[in-house]
Amino acid sequence: MDSAAPRVYFVYETVPFINEVAMDADVLVVGAGPVGLALAIALRQHGVSVRVIDRAPGPATTSRANFVHARGSEVLDRLDALSGLPEESVRAMTITTYAGERPVMRIRFGDPGLDTAAPPMVISQARVEARLRDRLAELGVRPEWGCGLVAAEQDAGGVTAVLSDGRSLRAGWLAGCDGSGSTVRKLAGIGFPGVKLSERFLLVDATLDTTLDRSGTSGWVHPQGMLGAMPMPGGQWRLLAYDPAFTEDKPGEERIVERMARILPERTGLSGIRLLDASWASLFRVHRRLADAYRRGRVLLAGDAAHVHAPFGGQGMLTGIGDAENLAWKLALVVQGRAGERLLDTYEAERRPLATQVLRGSTATTKVNIASGPVGRFLRDRVIVRVMNVAWVQRRVTYTTSQLWVSYRRGPLGGGGRRPRPGDRVPDLACERPDGTSTRLHAELRGRWAVLGGHDAFQAAHRRLGGHVVHLRPVRTLPAMLVRPDAHLACKGGPAEITGWLDGALA
Incomplete structure (x- = not known):
């Protein structure tokens, strides 16, 4: 957070001279992560001028997210930002769960037969962001790094934003894509109710001495906590472990790697597995929050600024870039004078219910994965595992996590009648x-x-x-x-x- 205390002023009465104030951009996007970049690209595709700022000194080189579902690949394709990513990704679409050395469940992810435009991918969010930055540069815009937002004044004609370097920018609209700690959301006075739980996870990217199959992800259920290993590009593995026994408050990367190296053979039951070299490590706790509103006047929220949840299922980046695409075409029509501002209310009406469903689903998945009591372990290891081995259940899981099922037929722009109904996704015909x-x-x-x-x-x-x-x-x-x-x-x-x-x- 920038050192200057955020402040905001809202002036809704008509200001006669406001249209004479020069605009630096139609839309100021705060946050140069995947959501902010996707929003900026989509707006530029519609001919809207944008500026993108981020308080970070430069692009991230590491990331927690590392899976792009089919819906996410479709959005990237429509942004013309998919090029090269499928070839760079790992095609590891199988998840095998073990109890010790015994496989107890295997799920195959992929195209659930809905005419997808692009495949799901195992690839670092950092690489996705790099491709999005390249695409945005092709459209004439580059993120402005080291520029945090410290104040915003909203009036009838636009928003004046004060940056951490002392500059002021004038834009018609302000889009907060600046993560769970969103300054934009706080300045707009939008509540963000929810909980920060005690669930602690270790995350390590490393090379391993192992014979594990790199054609899929492996996971182990264990009384001390689940552990997963996903193959990543470059020969590395992404290791994730639920570890409530590791109680250090703010451990450094070296301590996290040491802990992971110790529990890796214990929880997998593989005596020959060794962690050789780590490139990144992190400890995180799960947050579950949902913004009270996605819009306040000329301020709009998208991605983690509007909703955060557990990482299981790879829904975070997927939901965020979906927010961006939905918002972009609506905001573009309003900016260009082709639609009234009422259209922007359909953004929250269509996207917030989805975020609610995703939050519930990721919460349920987390509870299953970290179950430690005898009843919870019995249900997971004896009941859920057997159900998940059924073919139609696996197809349903793929269908659900892909978000290809998302429809807005019950929203203000939807409708009834025969399929496809207004609001339904149209396949890539x-x-x-x-x-x-x-x-x-x-x-x-x-x-x-x-x-x-x-x-x-x-x-x-x-x-x-x-x-x-x-x-x-x-x-x-x-x-x-x-x-x-x-x-x-x-x-x-x-x-x-x-x-x-x-x-x-x-x-």
């Missing part, structure tokens, strides 16, 4: 452009809407959305559809239906 060349739906989105149908339907959308809509013809017969930039269905039907939906949604 094979399509043709008007000139007959082949393409795929998700590749054509990238900051644009798509009309799948006749020319009249396209013209109806074009009149309201301008050049931010493309006309495609699906290879297989489908009803005419208007698809949102985040690959969710806006509406089905011809010109009248599309015009009616746009008039209502963008009012």
Whole structure:
């Protein structure tokens, strides 16, 4: 946290001269992690000007997150930021759980048959961030490092932000993507209720002397706490251990590595396994929190600034970049004067319920993994393990953790009728452009809407959305559809239906 005490002032009355104040950017994004970078890229794809600041001196080279599910890969692909990551990642999609040396459960992750645009990946968040920075640079923006936010003044026409280096920036909107300790959230006065639990986990990236199979992740249930080993690019392993017996308050990396080296053979039951060299180590406790609101006037929150939860299931970065994509197209329409500010209220209405579900799911998964009492261990080792070995249950787990199931049909922009319903995810369909060349739906989105149908339907959308809509013809017969930039269905039907939906949604 910056040394200067944060302060904020909100002025909602009309200020006659405010439109004469020069804007440094349409949107100021605070936080250059994956969520802030994704938001900035998506806004630039829509033609919105952005500035990105971060109080850190430079990019992170290590990270806790190291798995990108299929939904996350889809978002990266629509940001045109996926290039090179699948080839660099480890294709370790199997999780095998052991009790000692005996395998008791094996789960296979992957594409659950929903026409995904890109594969799930085992790859460090730091590498994902690097690719996002490269993509943002291609769009003419680079993060400004060493620039913390210390104050913000909001009025009817925008936000004036004071930075830690004494400069002031003027932007139309302020987006807080600055993590669980978000300065933006605190300045906006948005509550962040929840708990910080006593669950303590050790995390170590290291090379191992082992014969473990690198084609998948291995985990061990043990009375003293679970331990997992995931293969990482470069021949390293990511080691994670629940270790309530390790009670040192603020241990250094050397002590964490020493502890991990000692418990590794004990909990795996593998006498020949040894930790050789560690590149990074950390100790963390689980937080479970959800922001009271995702918007306060011209201030918006995304990612860990809005929700934090246990790391099990790899849902953190996935949910955060989904927030960014959902917010970007809505904010872009408001900035460009194509939609009223009411559209921004649908961001919280669509994304906060998902965060609530993710928080509940990750909490339940954590309880199962760290169960230490006799009843909890019995349920995990004798009941849950057997259930999880059933094929359809494994498919359901893959489907759930991928977030490909996410739908906004019950939200303010959703609707009923036959599937796909408004708000549902539209698969990555094979399509043709008007000139007959082949393409795929998700590749054509990238900051644009798509009309799948006749020319009249396209013209109806074009009149309201301008050049931010493309006309495609699906290879297989489908009803005419208007698809949102985040690959969710806006509406089905011809010109009248599309015009009616746009008039209502963008009012």
